[in-house]
Amino acid sequence: MPTLGYWKTKGLAQPIRLLLTYAGEEFEDVQYEQGPPPDFSRESWYSVKPKFGEIFSFPNLPYIASSSGWKKTDSGLFIALKYILSFYVTLDGDTDKEKAIVDMIIDEAMDLRLGVIKITYTSVENYEKWKPDYFKTVPTKLAQFERHLGENDWFAGEKITAADFSMYEILIQHRRMQSDSLDAFPKLRAFLDRFECLPRVKEYLSLDKVKNLPTSSKIAVPI
Template sequence: MAPFTITYFAVRGRCGALRIMLSDQGQEWKEIVMNFEDWMKGDLKATCVFDQLPKFEDGDIVLYQSNAMLRHLGRKFGAYGSNDTQASLIDMMNDGVEDLRLKYLKLIYQEYDTGKEQYIKDLPNHLSKFEAVFAKNKSGFLVGNKISFADYNLFDLLLNHRVLCSSCLDSFPALKSFVDTMSARPKIKAFLDSDDYKKLPINGNGKQ
């Protein structure tokens, strides 16, 4: 029996980074796929702390909020820095990833038809912040010299952005190297090449 269970819709969405992290850490998990009609009946929704999915189960631990799930796995698998200072910096970087993800989600679900051109035009201003961090750290990771949950989160978001705009990393060599290196990690590569990954749309409304 798989030690972890993800309950979510048939979409990469908020579980993209989580699945990539579990794969890279050599973990197996069970997926409970919720369709929208069943979700709208409200039975499962009524049991969710914040009335939303994803839901993540690790034994007796039940978590909601995707970033809490990433932090949980970060602690569990040693992907939360080597000391308290690094942990705080990883938190900071992950919050920066979340800021960009919220902008991306606003575009996808609210402004895609009217705001895509402007979003792509503004994107370098956001990516440059992460480029500067990688250029300074030199390790290939956001913080310290080993992978953290924030790296998985940024990687997933950058994959989404490369679908949105295939050339978006062309002016950011450190970010491009990061994505290439992460994509080549054997367990991540195997997951990204799998039908389980490829069959899932990036977002729930078909926009990408």
């Protein structure tokens, strides 16, 4: 059974958790909790990080490892998902074109996430000041995703891929920040509905431990 380690947040790990859940892979979800303000201590991870030097060449979060010997640690969502896909190749696209689209969409989803990070990892005052401008500009990007989805159910075509797990979490974050942010994008809303009805995923998302998991670090503005 693989072990996934990350902070006690959704963050970079949530698409990985969702992917493993959908794949039917039982996994140990190890979560390290950041301390309270004003220090926001990361000692829960730093105190055990040295021992992971015996397992990983470069200990970092998220990390994922299995009893069969495969292991990976990386702070990049793209690389972490690609690593998991080496074991679940059916979620990586069936053709070279689909594989390229998967890579592109995961990368674009990360760019969109960085925009959210920019306005949430700050003070509440700054967040409230910057949020209106963000939601004036982000529809242009969301429209691109809407056009790309087109008549397809999923972002790489007719079959679900890892790209959809990345897109789900970042789109949900936008809806958490502003409830009407996707109102102008019916295809994106339909995508979210389809995703949330996936086998295993629906049950997972209904769990209190998942619904109550913070989106971001304690130093960020809660969304």
